Amino acid sequence: MQPAEASEGRVMLTDDELGAIDAWWRAANYLSAGQIYLRANPLLRRPLDREDIKPRLLGHWGTSPGLNFCYAHLNRVIAAHDLDMIYVLGPGHGGPAAVANAWLEGTYSEVYPHVSQDAAGMERLFRQFSYPGGIPSHVAPETPGSIHEGGELGYSLAHAYGAAFDNPDLIVACVVGDGEAETGPLATSWHSTKFIDPVGDGAVLPILHLNGYKIANPAVLARIPEEELVALLEGYGHRPILVSGDDPAKMHGLMAAALDEAIEEISEIRRQARHAGATGRPRWPMIVLRTPKGWTGPKEVDGLPVEGTWRAHQVPLAGVRENPAHLAQLEAWLASYRPEELFDTDGRPRTGVLATPPAGDRRMSANPHANGGLLLRDLELPGFRTYAVEVDAPGTTSTEPTRVLGAYLRDVIAANPDSFRITGPDETASNRLSAVFEATDRAWQAETLATDDHLGPHGHVMEVLSEHLCQGWLEGYLLTGRHGLFNSYEAFIHIVDAMFNQHAKWLETTRKIPWRRPVASLNYLLSSHVWRQDHNGFTHQDPGFLDVVMNKKPEIVRVYLPPDANTLLSVADHCLRSRDYVNVIVAGKQPALDWLSMDEAVPHCTRGIGIWDWxxxxxxxxxxxxxxxxxxxxxxxxxxxxxxxxxxxxxxxxxxxxxxxxxxxxxxxxxxxxxxxxxxxxxxxxxxxxxxxxxxxxxxxxxxxxxxxxxxxxxxxxxxxxxxxxxxxxxxxxxxxxxxxxxxxxxxxxxxxxxxxxxxxxxxxxxxxxxxxxxxxxxxxxxxxxxxxxxxxxx
Structure with missing residues (x-):
């Protein structure tokens, strides 16, 4: 297949359908801008004055209209094709857009009844955004439909693929910002096409949003020649569909055609793989959407261009409370969306706005996959005592603890073929967990050779030499209701320090949100540790991840240092049963003395500390x-x-x-x-x-x-x-x-x-x-x- 420019002729939408999509987009844009600026007078029932404006203008406008554009069109294809779809918004501060769409869909008012879907609720919606006692400016756990914390860039695509694994009916729409696309984790995440199985997994639809700028600098992918960009994305394994422009009337038709084309391709890939016996790695569709930064916002402020430039990134009109000209320009900007056409006299979205979105659980903001605890089921765990090492006397026999654990994990995989995965950077065998390959292969969709070991399209061990990608996959998997384990060399788990921080913050926040249900814990197994680097040296000797973990809230983190094989089994079983924690287990893979029988190990681990009388x-x-x-x-x-x-x-x-x-x-x-x-x-x-x-x-x-x-x-x-x-x-x-x-x-x-x-x-x-x-x-x-x-x- 060749890259394609989207064509309006591919989809035949009526004027009413296009009008409804545009109405939703305008409403979402209005709500996004209102959240950044207003604390009162949400429907412009009177002229704006200084007291209607927040004293501190916080938030990001630049990416919001593009995100709202994508959301409006994704709603249409979900309803038209009855799709099971969630979204992941990669642009760091797309919070206004995510909240606006959740409120329009009604989900926001369902989980936060005080933010009702009327004028009073709209005022609360605006006032709370980036406001003391309110909500964050990014796509946070408080946002219905989100599994992705938008405060740190680089992880959206990895999270999207993690959500898709073992979710055969799910499509994850992932908007990748062009600034985010410059990060190392995101660049590696494009390789996930080599690991997704069209038979047993869902699909990811990346939408690379090129609006040209980051905070102050041009975005790299927005400035390279289009043929170079297409070659790059094709090299990653995608067939890009190009949508570009700034005329809303034309862009609606192009985007509708592009999404229909992409959904048709995904359906055909699934049909070929699941029913026609097709093998090999498909070339998955993706969309490259090029729009102006700050689209539909102020084109010029104080004689300087704003729309389509870096000046639209955050707050395009920064002096609204002090500058009457800016205040008038803000009022004209908000009025340009024609809110009286979008909301009735009570402030509720009009019928025309709500004509195209899906209903119930098909709403992206209400999809159960985005609140994974709703779908979480307990693992079927084998009795860990049956894997015990016989210890007749302490410290007289030796065992490789992680090798013993590998047999246990093998049977965990066998008993939970659709809800448990192990990730790791090419170290599962090195960490002596090789027994798991008796139950599963390494997931792999690329070329295989006769010399390869345990590679297959349906594997549940995920190995790639990027700790970021391993972590991101597992986070997406856990947050959509499944279980897993990340095994790594101890020294190099530091690579995901920031990702661990973000996930721990997510868990901490969700504990305070009643409608967020607990998810399975993120379990780390750190081996090849600081004291036994027989093949390596100083570069591989760093136990400092424990210090990073211990900085987090005590309700979230747990650190275990089992001294032998039997205590490791007991600890691992406990961690796999837990919810809403980050569990860190440090255990050696080299032969080590056995200290405790299983009858002694279990109470010792239960106590967590104890005197060894013997x-x-x-x-x-x-x-x-x-x-x-x-x-x-x-x-x-x-x-x-x-x-x-x-x-x-x-x-x-x-x-x-x-x-x-x-x-x-x-x-x-x-x-x-x-x-x-x-x-x-x-x-x-x-x-x-x-x-x-x-x-x-x-x-x-x-x-x-x-x-x-x-x-x-x-x-x-x-x-x-x-x-x-x-x-x-x-x-x-x-x-x-x-x-x-x-x-x-x-x-x-x-x-x-x-x-x-x-x-x-x-x-x-x-x-x-x-x-x-x-x-x-x-x-x-x-x-x-x-x-x-x-x-x-x-x-």
Whole structure:
């Protein structure tokens, strides 16, 4: 197929139909501009005066008329073809348009009855926008029909495709702004055409909206030659349909024809794939819509051009309250939409405005897919205990924890073939989750070769070397009522810090919106972590995502550091059952000692923190020192240190505490999982030294415990930005987190132990030197260290 200029001859709309589309567009434009400017006199029943205008003019006009134009025409094709369609608005601050259309459809008044569909409701609609105590200026969770937070650019297309996966009847219309199209995440998202299955998935209809400018600069895609733009989009796998102009009368016909053509192509692709046995990757249609920025707004202000320029981006008339000429120009602009033709004397939309949109759940602002909790169903989860590792004695056998988890996830996929997906940047096998490929392939629609491994059109593992795309796909999937897991190398999950922030903010906001139903949690599995980068080095060593997560509201985030395979299974099952959280699980993929049987792991994970009596020597009395640990490698080093202390100081009372749920360290006043002060004091004491071996950066533990009674006694060892390509034990030594250094910390901090333990301290320092020398000579750790097991028999 060749790119096509849309032709009016392709669709035969009556004058009444075209008039109704134009009426809707004018009404939406009027409502969009009114939200930016007005707090009173919404229907211009009297001349505008200074007090009708908001004192702070906030919002973005430039993209709104184009978005309203798309919405009006999408409504027509939904009603004409009985389509199941939602929209994703990529332009960052298209909030006025999204709210205006939801109000016109009646959905806004249904979920917010005080914003009624009349003059009084219109006044509230205008006043609340970007106003204290009101609503944001972007397409936020408060906006019915939205699954996409418009405050940050780049993620719209990924969200759209995520929504389409396993939704075979759904079409997601995604408006991509030309400024947004310059971002890395959006540029990668075009490759989603290689992953969408026309048989089992829905369809995405991208509408690339070229209005020419960002805030102050030209948009790249709007300024390259059209043949170059078409070649780019065809290279991504689309057949672009071009719609361009500024004459509304002509543009309505062109857009109607383009949408009919696109919907026909999508229907034919589905028919060929689902009923005619067609295979291979189709070339999906998309629309390139070129309109002026700020279309239908002021053409010129103070002698300077506005419409079609960057000056239309935000508030084209900024001095309305102070400048009578601007006020008069605003009134003329609003009157140009002829509101008396659009709204009756009570302020309700007239019949002509409401002639074309769909009804009920077919309205894009009311589609259940855009409130995914309405469609969410519990996962069918296998009993995780059946995957348990046998542990007859602690620390005597080894297992690869994520490999064990892979078998569990394999059966989760098998039991939930249409509602569970795993995303990850080409690391599912590397992270030892290969068992999942016994139940599914990697999703793939591009060319395949005989040497490929587990690629197929219906796969439920989504791998592409873009963390942004993996995150965006999964967010769209979750927000439309499904479940999933994102597995990644720990260091590179930082790439999606901003996306995590936006999703966490979305979840936080939706908890305060009664009509938004809970969705499945966003689950991260971070492996190939900081302490075991055997094939890599310093670039792959960063546990700082935990610090980013901990900045979010405690109602939203959870962080788990299971120390072995059985605790990992218990934690994973819990996370997959949860709702409205971001769960972060950090777990190793390398062989690691098994500490707890499943009967011990479940209560330990349920508590989230606990004393390991079998590793302690305080015998239920007041300890001389507390050894605490959170993380798999830190648990290993802590227990090895406890073993050394037993041998060198048999009378020393040592308490070993393991932390699985990092939030347990906070007070219960700060986090729902937090420990009350009395329980924390009972565990850690208030006056004894605590040597805390932590997986991540040490100051995070201090942040979590700074209000605790004994905080001045807590000494934390963790990652201190020392790393390279080296052996596992050399890595912990570089960061003073090894067993020998932990023993030295005990000697230095237990009162009265320092002088009589000077010889032991020296032996610990010598042991570090020998271990370092062994790695330099042999290229591997001393077998006595790498082969260490817990030597104290049964519990």
């Amino acid at each position: 590793a302690s020597t305080d015998d239920g009395t007041e300890p001389d020192v507390v050894l605490a640990c959170a993380g798999d490698i830190t648990t290993l080093e802590t227990l090895a240190a406890a073993d050394l202390l037993r041998r060198h100081f048999p009378d020393l009372r040592v308490r070993v505490i393991n932390v699985v749920d990092l939030m347990r360290l906070q007070p219960d006043t700060e986090h729902p999982h937090g420990l009350p002060d009395a329980e924390f004091d009972a565990l850690f004491t208030t006056d004894r030294p605590v040597i805390f071996a932590f997986h991540g950066y040490p100051y995070l533990i201090h942040r979590l415990t700074y209000r605790r009674n004994g905080h001045h006694n807590i000494h934390v060892r963790g990652y201190k930005e020392e790393g390279t390509t080296t052996t596992p034990f050399d890595m912990v030594m570089l960061n003073d987190l090894d067993r020998f250094h932990l023993v030295m910390d005990v000697i230095d901090r237990v009162p009265g132990l320092g002088s009589r333990a000077a010889g032991v301290r020296q032996r610990m320092a010598d042991a570090r030197l020998r271990a370092r020398a062994h790695t330099r000579e042999h290229g591997e750790d001393d077998p006595e260290i790498s082969g260490w097991t817990w030597p104290h028999g049964e519990r």
